[in-house]
Amino acid sequence: MINLGVPRLVCGELELSYNTFIHGLRQGLKNIINEVVSYLLSGKVGSKIVGRGASGDVTKEFDKVSEDILVRGLRALFNDSIVIVSEELGFKAFGKPKWLAIMDPVDGSTNYDAGIPWVAVSLGLARFYEGKELMIKDIEIALVANVYEGTIYEYFNGKVYANGKEVVRLSKPKNVVLGYFEKPEAYKIIPSYWSVRGRRAALRSLGSVALEMIYVGLGRAEAFVDLRAKIRNVDVAAAYRIALALGAKAALCDESPLEEFPINNIANLRCVLMGYNENILSMLREAYRRAYKSMR
16 A cells, blocks of 8 residues: 555554545546546547647647646646646646656547547656656556546556456457557567567557557557657556556566656657566567667
């Protein structure tokens, strides 16, 4: 159980107060996310370009409004004392923060703008300490909403829930590889992976990194690969915390564990390999080494 700085006893009124506080915090975060989802599904959404985000990507009206909803809700929930790391905002500290929220208001913006129903809202929450580098593994509460499906996946206290019910992953993953390959050389890892695993797997590119990571965690796919050097920690932090708790394992192509990637500010991930478990991740690593050994 996480410690929010609220005193508690093994039993009695303080324990009840602590549990009530935790329940209120988790529900408050879900309410904020549901407000974003309601906006995105309202039919009253603009898609004109209104600027560029902290990462340099184009910001459309629905991106900005969704972020504004999250920021306003988080500031209210935490009494205007919180650090926010976001796709559009970058890094912003309010008050004297004890918490850091890392979020992607609309993961799958291109899908959303095109009417493709594969879009997520992501939010991760970690205890903030001035001067301490926080990592994905430090996230204590993570939520990812599948906007069109109506499911909110939540990580808390070592467990994963979908709409409040504890999740059990498939015992054997589906033979599906999810990934992004914008340049021809990026595809080299796929036949290499097929060679390592001994047979082919279906290949899909769906457009929401957060949902795809969760699907690997659930066992609805066996692997995820992204070699574009475009995704950022805000895209993956909450989703990978959820998938990690389910048993998935991911690493950068330099083999450093993804759970140790920093979240104190927005940052790019050069490339990501993710497997349903450590064994599949090991096969992906070997496939990467074989495919790109001349580049190493």
